[in-house]
Amino acid sequence: MKLNELTAHEIGELIKKGEVSSEEVTKSVFKRIEKVEKTINSFVTLIKDEALKQARLVDEKIRKKEKISPLAGVPIAIKDNMCIDGVLTTCSSKILENFKSPYDATVIKRLKENDLVFIGKTNMDEFAMGSSTENSAFKITHNPWNLETIPGGSSGGSAAAIASDEAILALGSDTGGSIRQPASLCGVVGLKPTYGRVSRYGLVAFASSLDQIGPLTKDIRDCALLMNLISGYDERDSTSCDYPVPDYTKSLINDIKEVRIGVPKEYFVKGMDEEVEKSVKDAIRLLEKLGAKIEEISLPHTEYAVAVYYLLATAEASSNLARYEGVKYGRRSQVAGHRSLIEMYEETRGEGFGDEVKRRIMLGTYALSAGYYDAYYLKAQKVRTLVKEDIDKAFEKCDCLITPTSPTPSFKIGEKIDDPLKMYLSDIFTISTNLAGIPGISIPCGFTKADLPIGLQILTKPFAEETILRVAHTYEQHTDWHKRKPRI
């Protein structure tokens, strides 16, 4: 097996023991990138020189027998909406095509302190708006399992990079499913932590009350290890929680006896993909066999989640994206002779944003406008509370919930791009999680006949990521789905 095909914990061990160097690992990753990147398009920016420099520094530390973290020297890919000092942060948007961040996001700072090696920035739907990564202004990322299909989104680049062994670890962000849905479609592990678990400082905001950074990894242990590093209170993020961070690897026990699992009936509806339904139900049966207690439950407000989401997320986005107007940084329209400031704003934003971003800015602006605010934004906030109450109630009886991550496996590039409503339904099973602020994971639970991955979603109470990791880890111990590799 090549180095780049190993998991992060395997590589971490080898580096620590001095059996391989970080430089060798980093080189193997870049060798892979050179080989497959032109067919996959996971990255928008690669920083090979910096990465190798960083890797050598870690190797130096090891030679000097300095104390290092378990993931020291492991190459990681970062979604292009997180700021790394001195590196382009484009959000896959033309409007930020030349923006180099002058500061590190808190997650980046923490990873730097733990000597991880940054290899590049991954492609995404522009400003994280989308479910297929087709909304990138720069390139279309292909699903490593079938190059004609999408990798999911918006963290499609990160998911594809993990699935194709172009990176050992990756970070994504999840506003309505943007970590879990691509993880599901690319057959990798993707965790959206509790809102407030990971600092958002330095994550370019899409919808501030929903956004959360999380890991995309090859297995659950890697996920736990990365969570150990990125979790925790940050004084720079008022919405981050000062809640103790456990050692997540301690929850990786192969035992789910007496764990109460709820299966929401609203997530298994007529017309859903049969192969997805079968795989998820098989997974539930396996968990039951392993000792979990399965119970059907109801989340009656589920049907409103998508509508609520597209009002609140777009309202926040319309305000968050207002700062890109050509005055201070990023792209300014070069159309000669703006007659007025307003015209410069209009030209800049007209040229700089893609269709989906414009669509959402308009939706959100409308939802916040005088005379519509009560009917849309405020009403949506109230329904958000109802969705959350449904979930809180479910957790009185259950320790976690299990659902499919996505209603379908990956679909053809171009298939839904002209039908926003159809595209929006890709996130139907993942959105409530963000509305409620709870953690959720997607893990591989099968493949379709066409050899496309299927994901299982596990949700739990706020700050109970350990429950998710325990159930996921137990499932992983009894299945091989996560070990399969696409043939590229």
Added chain:
Amino acid sequence: MGYEAIIGLEVHVQLKTKSKIFCSCSTEFGALPNSQVCPVCLGLPGVLPVLNKTALEYAIKAALALDCRIAKESIFARKNYFYPDLPKSYQISQYEEPLSSKGFVDIITDGKLKKIRITRVHLEEDAGKLLHEEVKDSTLIDFNRCGVPLIEIVTEPDIKSPREAREFLAILKSILQYIGVSDCNMEEGSLRCDANISVRPSKEETGKRGNGETGKELGVKVEIKNMNSFKAVEKALEYEMRRQIKALEEGKRIVQETRLWDENKEITISMRTKEEAHDYRYFPEPDLVLMEIDREWTERIRKSLPELPEARKARFSRDYKIPDYDAGILTSSKELADYYEECIEAARRSPVADRRSPVAGRKFNKEIANWIMSELLRELKEGNIGIEECKARPQALAEMMTLIDKGILSRKMAKEVFVEMFETGEKASWIIKKRSLVQISDEEALTKIVDKILKENPRVVEDYKKGKEKALGYLVGQVMKETKGRANPQIVNKLLKEEL
């Protein structure tokens, strides 16, 4: 026909915290452009605001000083609009659930006390500054001011004249300066004021027409911006009142709009009408959490409030038995009032003070007040310095006043002594010693001089004896001249009368 104005004010005041409201950049005024900025106040992609607790404390302090109720829970809101001085294209402000509401300020108008109700006091961030003149055909932006904490104070439409508006601002300024939350310097922009004004027939008029109900209806209001001094506020409102009355008399309608005050032309100019007004699309700021304002904390802040100007003025007239006018001037700034009180305190403790004399009494308090209001304030004004930088400390002034009181120093000499004290900060007794300025009260010594003067001026002595009272004054003057002003005039008078 008689008209009355209905005026409401919206005042923005910069809080003088060391750092900005949502980041740790300095708020120092006058630094090099864009030298006090960071990713947060520049609104770079990915940054988040974190509330400066001192800004909240100052805002609560101000709200309490204006008798507002402090909310138990309060939230920030985003006010969305595009302008180059606003890097996030929204201002973090408050909309629903403001920090405080329902306060009031007492002003004195036509010799009577009047309550101006305060609708709300809320916390928000300041914007940057556009510089249009630095480079030809360009506009530059200085973001140093961006993120400086502001409070917005909104009044009810209780103000009935431009004069009252100015009076309100003066009192508001003195309160906020007193509690130390702001410099309230309109030139540096640390206090800014917008006004809403409408006119309607005055009560007497509507009474005459027997049409009381209609008279209660408010006219169409106009917002006025860009007033850069208290005087400008008064002038702009006066102009606007005249303009609106003229329009009504001509049968025209008043348009609801925002108008700008043109300081040079002394007129208001239409900026935008109601239709063109912004829709700010306020919504709760998702990057900041609910502010839960602890009652105990509020109470601690309340207890820490100093005595406010109104109360202090009343106490000065009552306790020091000085006229209201004097008390008003002495309490117009906290520093001046502190100076006066320290002066009185020092005089009471002074070793030279004769405790049986009226040193601690009414006359002496008035003497000190007079000295401060005339000599001290004049010197400060001439030197263009603030009282806090004044070298003549209250203790030194107090000592000088007791020397005058004991007849050791004449008032005339004291003026000279004070000029030197003001420049050097030295004690009066030291200056006197240095310049041999001690008053001559020794009767034996003075008798010799008096005899000499009488001998030299036989004709004046004649005149006096014939009944010319004025002649005595001339003789006193001659003695003073002989002694270079150091003779005690009372004793000279006495001696002359005896000799004559």
